[in-house]
Amino acid sequence: MLSVFHAEEPMKRKGAPGKEERPSLTAKPPVPSLGEPFRWRSESDEPTPAHLSPVDDRLSADAALKRVRRGEYLLYTGDFHNAKQLLGAMGRRLSRPAGTGSLLEAFRAERRARQLEHETLSRIVVALDRDYRLGLSRAPDVAQACRQVWGEPELTTTVVPLKQLLGMLGAAEWRRKGLAVPGLKGLLQPHYGVYLPTRTDYAELLLPLPQVKGKRVFDVGTGAGVLSFLLLQSGATSVVATDCDARAVACARENAERLGLANRFKVVETDLFPEGKADLVVSNPPWIPEPPKNRVDRAVFDEDNLFLRRFLEGLTAHLEPGGEGLLILSNLAVLLGLRPAGWLDEQLERCGLTVKWTRSTQARHSKARDRLDPLHAARSREVTTLYCLEADPKRRLSAA
Numbered sequence: 001m002l003s004v005f006h007a008e009e010p011m012k013r014k015g016a017p018g019k020e021e022r023p024s025l026t027a028k029p030p031v032p033s034l035g036e037p038f039r040w041r042s043e044s045d046e047p048t049p050a051h052l053s054p055v056d057d058r059l060s061a062d063a064a065l066k067r068v069r070r071g072e073y074l075l076y077t078g079d080f081h082n083a084k085q086l087l088g089a090m091g092r093r094l095s096r097p098a099g100t101g102s103l104l105e106a107f108r109a110e111r112r113a114r115q116l117e118h119e120t121l122s123r124i125v126v127a128l129d130r131d132y133r134l135g136l137s138r139a140p141d142v143a144q145a146c147r148q149v150w151g152e153p154e155l156t157t158t159v160v161p162l163k164q165l166l167g168m169l170g171a172a173e174w175r176r177k178g179l180a181v182p183g184l185k186g187l188l189q190p191h192y193g194v195y196l197p198t199r200t201d202y203a204e205l206l207l208p209l210p211q212v213k214g215k216r217v218f219d220v221g222t223g224a225g226v227l228s229f230l231l232l233q234s235g236a237t238s239v240v241a242t243d244c245d246a247r248a249v250a251c252a253r254e255n256a257e258r259l260g261l262a263n264r265f266k267v268v269e270t271d272l273f274p275e276g277k278a279d280l281v282v283s284n285p286p287w288i289p290e291p292p293k294n295r296v297d298r299a300v301f302d303e304d305n306l307f308l309r310r311f312l313e314g315l316t317a318h319l320e321p322g323g324e325g326l327l328i329l330s331n332l333a334v335l336l337g338l339r340p341a342g343w344l345d346e347q348l349e350r351c352g353l354t355v356k357w358t359r360s361t362q363a364r365h366s367k368a369r370d371r372l373d374p375l376h377a378a379r380s381r382e383v384t385t386l387y388c389l390e391a392d393p394k395r396r397l398s399a400a
């Protein structure tokens with residue numbers, strides 16, 4: 001392998017016990033702070049690359065693909081816009097799933113293809129100096145986007161997949177502009193890596209919700225906090241929200257402050273429910289029962305319906321007498337064959353819950369209308385439902 005930069009094997013390096021071992025760049029690329037240890041930043045938990053091979057604008061997409069498929073990490077040192085074009089050209093050369101077989105096979109094939117694309121393109125990496133400056137010609141200022149995601153720079157060079165850095169720049173732009181959510185007074189400022197409510201049809205299901213007035217609410221898996229804020233603005237007295245992801249917790253807290261709701265909103269980083277009971281417990285859980293492949297996936301993928309099953313099992317214990325659970329769930333998993341049609345009813349029965357009422361909405365996002373999408377047959381029939389749940393009165397009586 002042509003490897004000008006190489007990272008020392010952490011095992012072989014000497015260092016103070018307990019101190020994090022970091023590999024170093026051992027030759028001088030045209031980026032700042034070389035010859036010093038570098039910090040590898042990857043959302044997908046790929047291990048620190050042992051070698052970084054410098055490349056520049058002379059590299060063709062075909063040659064880049066050949067090299068990354070051989071396992072190389074290519075450190076781009078040329079022009080920023082050329083680097084972006086290289087990623088695009090590499091992406092276009094990757095094969096797409098043929099769209100044959102069942103919907104479930106098509107869904108899994110599409111996920112595999114996306115994962116492969118992610119892994120392949122993530123091997124084009126760039127270096128940032130100790131002030132998060134990107135040493136490529138025509139590079140934008142990326143420092144603020146990096147600070148927002150990683151905090152203050154460490155005293156080393158940072159190496160990051162270019163694809164990820166572009167995602168961080170896009171998120172910083174969303175955060176700067178703010179996102180309008182129908183029904184929400186004020187803009188939401190999404191953060192990188194936090195579930196972004198761009199498909200707002202599900203949030204609209206909560207409006208209007210007269211019974212929320214004067215209620216104490218729990219929001220389980222709050223993400224950016226959108227459901228909490230809608231309910232607070234509709235008259236809920238207070239919300240205690242949870243999320244298992246620290247980034248979501250920080251994002252929801254910051255948005256509550258900006259929207260002037262912080263005095264009635266508390267968010268905690270925890271698994272599922274907060275402690276205690278509430279009058280209303282709302283949740284829009286991850287809705288696809290397949291294994292998550294990375295940190296961001298945990299907002300959408302719920303292996304073995306673990307979140308959903310535990311939410312339903314724990315709901316009654318977190319409801320005040322006469323309280324209600326508000327569960328938002330799409331039928332996409334059923335349409336794909338990932339969840340049997342009667343599964344939810346069985347779980348409700350098992351957990352002693354009954355449905356008081358439902359409200360549904362047909363998916364309106366662009367994918368639902370894309371006839372060329374191999375999953376069109378499922379996505380075009382996707383319906384998201386708000387289930388209002390209560391503890392089965394018969395069970396309540398027998399438990400009393």
Ligand SMILES: C[S@@+](CC[C@H](N)C(=O)[O-])C[C@H]1O[C@@H](n2cnc3c(N)ncnc32)[C@H](O)[C@@H]1O
Binds near residue numbers: 197224242245248298
């Ligand atoms: C589909 S997103 C919904 C976010 C937000 N409620 C909304 O409607 O926009 C699901 C959220 O659940 C969170 N989550 C996943 N597993 C969790 C768990 N075990 N405990 C708490 N939160 C969890 C994810 O981090 C994500 O923010």
